Amino acid sequence: MYPTRFNYESPKSIAEAIALLHQGGGEAKILAGGQSLVPMMRLRFAAPEMIVDINNIPGLDYLTVDADGTIHIGALCRHSDLEKSSLLMAHQPTMAAAAPVIADPIVRNRGTLVGSLCHADPQGDWSSVMMALGGIVVAQGPNGRRSIPAADFVKGPFQNMLAFDEIAIEAIVPAPKGIPNGGYLKLERRVGDFATAGVAVAVESSQGLIIRAGIGLTGVGGSTINATAAAQSLVGAPLTAGSIAHAADLAAQAAQPRSDHRGSASYKRQIVKTFVVRILSGVVESMERAA
Amino acid sequence: MSLDEIKIGGMGASRRRVEDNRFIRGKGNYVDDIVLPGMLHMEILRSPLAHARIKSIDTSKAWAIPGVRLVMTGEMMASRNLAWMPTLSYDTQAVLATDKVRFQGQEVACVIADDPYIAKDACEAIVVDYEPLPVVVNPVQAMAPGAPLIRDDKENQHDNVVFDWEVGDKDGTEKAFAQADVVSKLELHYPRSHPSPLETCGSIADFDRATSKLTVYMTTQAPHIIRAAVAMVAELPEHMIRIVSPDLGGGFGNKVPVYPGYVASILASILLERPVKWIEDKTGNLISTGFGRDVYLRGEMALRKDGKILGVRMHTDSDHGAFFSDAQPSKFKIGLMHSAFACYDIPAAHLTARGLYTNKAPGGVAYRCSFRVTEAMFFQERMVQAAADDLGMDQAEFRRLNFVRDEDFPHRTAFGFLTDSGQYAKCLDVGLEAIGYKDFLKQKEEAKKRGRLLGIGISTMTEPLGAGNSREYDILGIKMFDSAELRVHMSGKAILRTGAKSQGQGHETTWAQIVAHELGIPADDITVEEGDTDTAPFGMGTYASRSTPVAGAAVAMVSRKIRAKARKLAAHLLEVSEEDVEWELGRFYVRSSPDRGVTIQDCANAAYSNMPDGLEPGLENTAYYDPPNLTWPFACYIATVEVDPGTGVWDVLNVVAVDDCGVRINPMIVEGQIMGGLTEAYAMASMQFITFDAEGNCVGSNYMDYLLPTAWETPGFELHEVVTPCPHHPIGAKGIGECATVGGPAAFVNAVMDALKGTGVRNIDMPLLPDRVYEAFTTRRDISGMPPVKTED
Numbered sequence A: 001m002y003p004t005r006f007n008y009e010s011p012k013s014i015a016e017a018i019a020l021l022h023q024g025g026g027e028a029k030i031l032a033g034g035q036s037l038v039p040m041m042r043l044r045f046a047a048p049e050m051i052v053d054i055n056n057i058p059g060l061d062y063l064t065v066d067a068d069g070t071i072h073i074g075a076l077c078r079h080s081d082l083e084k085s086s087l088l089m090a091h092q093p094t095m096a097a098a099a100p101v102i103a104d105p106i107v108r109n110r111g112t113l114v115g116s117l118c119h120a121d122p123q124g125d126w127s128s129v130m131m132a133l134g135g136i137v138v139a140q141g142p143n144g145r146r147s148i149p150a151a152d153f154v155k156g157p158f159q160n161m162l163a164f165d166e167i168a169i170e171a172i173v174p175a176p177k178g179i180p181n182g183g184y185l186k187l188e189r190r191v192g193d194f195a196t197a198g199v200a201v202a203v204e205s206s207q208g209l210i211i212r213a214g215i216g217l218t219g220v221g222g223s224t225i226n227a228t229a230a231a232q233s234l235v236g237a238p239l240t241a242g243s244i245a246h247a248a249d250l251a252a253q254a255a256q257p258r259s260d261h262r263g264s265a266s267y268k269r270q271i272v273k274t275f276v277v278r279i280l281s282g283v284v285e286s287m288e289r290a291a
Numbered sequence B: 001m002s003l004d005e006i007k008i009g010g011m012g013a014s015r016r017r018v019e020d021n022r023f024i025r026g027k028g029n030y031v032d033d034i035v036l037p038g039m040l041h042m043e044i045l046r047s048p049l050a051h052a053r054i055k056s057i058d059t060s061k062a063w064a065i066p067g068v069r070l071v072m073t074g075e076m077m078a079s080r081n082l083a084w085m086p087t088l089s090y091d092t093q094a095v096l097a098t099d100k101v102r103f104q105g106q107e108v109a110c111v112i113a114d115d116p117y118i119a120k121d122a123c124e125a126i127v128v129d130y131e132p133l134p135v136v137v138n139p140v141q142a143m144a145p146g147a148p149l150i151r152d153d154k155e156n157q158h159d160n161v162v163f164d165w166e167v168g169d170k171d172g173t174e175k176a177f178a179q180a181d182v183v184s185k186l187e188l189h190y191p192r193s194h195p196s197p198l199e200t201c202g203s204i205a206d207f208d209r210a211t212s213k214l215t216v217y218m219t220t221q222a223p224h225i226i227r228a229a230v231a232m233v234a235e236l237p238e239h240m241i242r243i244v245s246p247d248l249g250g251g252f253g254n255k256v257p258v259y260p261g262y263v264a265s266i267l268a269s270i271l272l273e274r275p276v277k278w279i280e281d282k283t284g285n286l287i288s289t290g291f292g293r294d295v296y297l298r299g300e301m302a303l304r305k306d307g308k309i310l311g312v313r314m315h316t317d318s319d320h321g322a323f324f325s326d327a328q329p330s331k332f333k334i335g336l337m338h339s340a341f342a343c344y345d346i347p348a349a350h351l352t353a354r355g356l357y358t359n360k361a362p363g364g365v366a367y368r369c370s371f372r373v374t375e376a377m378f379f380q381e382r383m384v385q386a387a388a389d390d391l392g393m394d395q396a397e398f399r400r401l402n403f404v405r406d407e408d409f410p411h412r413t414a415f416g417f418l419t420d421s422g423q424y425a426k427c428l429d430v431g432l433e434a435i436g437y438k439d440f441l442k443q444k445e446e447a448k449k450r451g452r453l454l455g456i457g458i459s460t461m462t463e464p465l466g467a468g469n470s471r472e473y474d475i476l477g478i479k480m481f482d483s484a485e486l487r488v489h490m491s492g493k494a495i496l497r498t499g500a501k502s503q504g505q506g507h508e509t510t511w512a513q514i515v516a517h518e519l520g521i522p523a524d525d526i527t528v529e530e531g532d533t534d535t536a537p538f539g540m541g542t543y544a545s546r547s548t549p550v551a552g553a554a555v556a557m558v559s560r561k562i563r564a565k566a567r568k569l570a571a572h573l574l575e576v577s578e579e580d581v582e583w584e585l586g587r588f589y590v591r592s593s594p595d596r597g598v599t600i601q602d603c604a605n606a607a608y609s610n611m612p613d614g615l616e617p618g619l620e621n622t623a624y625y626d627p628p629n630l631t632w633p634f635a636c637y638i639a640t641v642e643v644d645p646g647t648g649v650w651d652v653l654n655v656v657a658v659d660d661c662g663v664r665i666n667p668m669i670v671e672g673q674i675m676g677g678l679t680e681a682y683a684m685a686s687m688q689f690i691t692f693d694a695e696g697n698c699v700g701s702n703y704m705d706y707l708l709p710t711a712w713e714t715p716g717f718e719l720h721e722v723v724t725p726c727p728h729h730p731i732g733a734k735g736i737g738e739c740a741t742v743g744g745p746a747a748f749v750n751a752v753m754d755a756l757k758g759t760g761v762r763n764i765d766m767p768l769l770p771d772r773v774y775e776a777f778t779t780r781r782d783i784s785g786m787p788p789v790k791t792e793d
């Protein structure tokens, strides 16, 4: 497995990296964890002329929480940083549930959340998590910074909204207005496998009522699916067996799976339904425990 | 005083593996580690299509790339009469395609260049004009009237049938069925899988014009067979060919066949007079080299009401891919498939087998098994469970009732094998006890009331390991014996060489233990070397669990020859006659005065410095061993599972393995083999298969799509042993390397089927992926892995 010839650049600052991307004119690619880009290059599915390795830019590996609860994930924050973070375990159950089921421990040591969003793989787990959380991607280019909602960031399979000379600097999870709850369930055939189907559910509750909800679906469509109708159906009411079942049905309807060697479309829909029910039932249990 | 055998690392010592020292330090020496001066690199251009006529190949752009030394095509091979090569099963296989391509991934052209990057670039610059042809991806399509003829290169081949073969007693079996109270039927597919050793295949061919000698470093489990094949294909004299198989990163049967890459690198080295290295990439390995399994099996069992099996009928349709290139003993076209049901006392049986060509990579290698035994035992144990269910009998009791009893050995099986030893019922009892059978059945009933699905699966089997004997087993006419050569140095240290070839089994450790057992030379004082045809005695290599049964026996026998000579030296040193000399481990002594003795080391010294008149100097010998029979280990594997009715996901609760492989040389290594085998069994049952879409595209060309289990999801295993020594093996050992891969899958599948008992589901084809289990459970029907595989909704 030998990639095609490419130039390798290792900038020391974001400005330098952006200049290189600009100079590359669309033929340059950022290298973050390399866990998606390098395999694609080895298989010659990707043949960039220039690699801009951002791993030597200081100060991008952060994971911080503001006083109001806003979470910032820097471009070089690895999956394993997220997996081991006590911050997430305490404050962000959907992310805490997703981190340990991404890939395998070795890949998690290098792969990044931001890189995963940029890669826009319909089977990538972080995109649906970020959608469910109403997350934001911060991009920086020659003309400065802009914020792109995670829900709009993915343009299609393996396509994101970045201009060729823009870098995704960080991902942001906005401060919760209620108590955050939720989870992530993934059906995989083996550790390190991409999702046959994955469901991210993030809810915020206040006084027993759901005041915000988001549901993202992994691996059941041409790109990550934002199950807005399902999420919306939960808002303004307490969680009941009935409302959970209804949301699960709506989520299953929102899925657009294809039959393949991982299972039939109807099976994958069924998994979505089962997972929505299981996550939300878990939420009910934890709310009851807290009360 | 006799030596403590365990202390010197003899039989029964769980001696640490000596080879691990270099592997753990990264000091192994694999083919890709070898760098020769002036070495060039070869890459193969493979067909993207499964079946297509080659209209033209334009290599001009490849030749134009700086650093390219040679571009080879089928046409060029044909001009040297090398476009086709013989296979190990009397078929032919294209080295580089001339007329058409017959599977996706087939070798079309090769580039030899200064480095592998240039070679890869140049491969991409070759333009091949293909005319697509209709594709055949399974036996049903292959047999259909008007099916495209895949092997139109062969004279007298007018259909896609490789062979039709049968064995057993047809009339007797018919009579048995006529008397049956109940007839049980089962139909299933053992899916195609790939042995996928971590190290792919590769070679470095080094032809020296000055000496006319060809040296090939290559990934082969059978260096001497390869030397014979190369002599045939390249028309070089055997003494001018040296095959070296260095450290191997796993084999699992994948490294037995002769591959086009080896042949192409040899020709390139001869033409360029420089060493040429070819290292296959992972995708190349997964899509083009020897697959395992891919057999459709159906059969029925004639049963008496009381549970006695009266007869068995079986039919197999095996998918061999485009070339019949797996090594099978030439008498037995579908390998040892007829070893099925060997542990049961069945009066009559009949098997018919049809082999078929398809537009898939050549398959059917003995993937960690003895020639198709895996498929045989899987069918056997699935059939046994189905029959017990049909009779409404307990699955353990049904087995016990039909086992060959301890006092009935030697026993002639319905298909003609001679089994010679075993304690089948005892193994089953140990297993049932360990898993807590009765308790589990109660637990299962309890769980059912709460909507939980628990299941227990049993698999019991004896399998024939260690081909030959030479009367019945040969590859390309070469009989399946093996060999060992032992040279004891003056200091009593020694070097041992055998005709086997370790690829992870630990021969360097265990062979030394056999010598230690026979001679009392500490195992640490013995070097073991294999794999170089210029130094190793002629042998048939390592596969089919044959090393310990055949080469291991040769090690014991050569040690005994050495001991016989050492006895003469001892008599000389002790100044008594040979008859007055007694042996205890490591030492000869005078019978009448046991204090007077000499060690084996003293004898070794005397062999070079103080030999009696008339005795040849030196202490070296060679033994060739032709086993009187196969060895017949027995195994009982039991698994318990829980199925999630919401997703079809099943979790393994417990696995118990009871193995009787006779005398254990190194218990730790035996346990390692069983654990590795059970892992592969779990893999087959749960995830590991390679499938093809309707166009013949291989789904599973990389490790994201072809699923090998990791330590994360592999369940734990509880191991137990029963020891019934092999009556004919010099140290009582039987094969063990493959038992768990062979017998294991049925335990897992039977457990899931048991969990679904009462739903009317009789079979789900492997792998039991969650979607298959869920579909079977919700639709209450069997799930067949039968292609054409579904691709779109």
Ligand SMILES: Cc1cc2nc3c(=O)[nH]c(=O)nc-3n(C[C@H](O)[C@H](O)[C@H](O)COP(=O)(O)OP(=O)(O)OC[C@H]3O[C@@H](n4cnc5c(N)ncnc54)[C@H](O)[C@@H]3O)c2cc1C
Pocket: A029, A030, A031, A032, A033, A034, A035, A036, A037, A038, A039, A075, A101, A102, A103, A104, A107, A110, A111, A112, A113, A114, A115, A116, A118, A119, A123, A124, A125, A126, A162, A166, A167, A168, A169, A192, A193, A194, A195
């Ligand atoms: C064996 C294996 C199993 C895996 N399993 C899973 C899984 O189960 N679930 C899952 O979600 N993922 C999985 N992955 C993918 C893994 O999570 C990757 O880490 C992730 O998709 C990409 O992150 P990265 O940092 O490695 O990105 P890279 O590979 O470095 O880059 C990926 C792409 O994003 C671009 N990019 C990266 N960072 C930036 C940036 N800051 N700004 C702009 N563009 C950028 C790159 O140019 C490239 O096009 C697996 C990977 C492997 C090798």
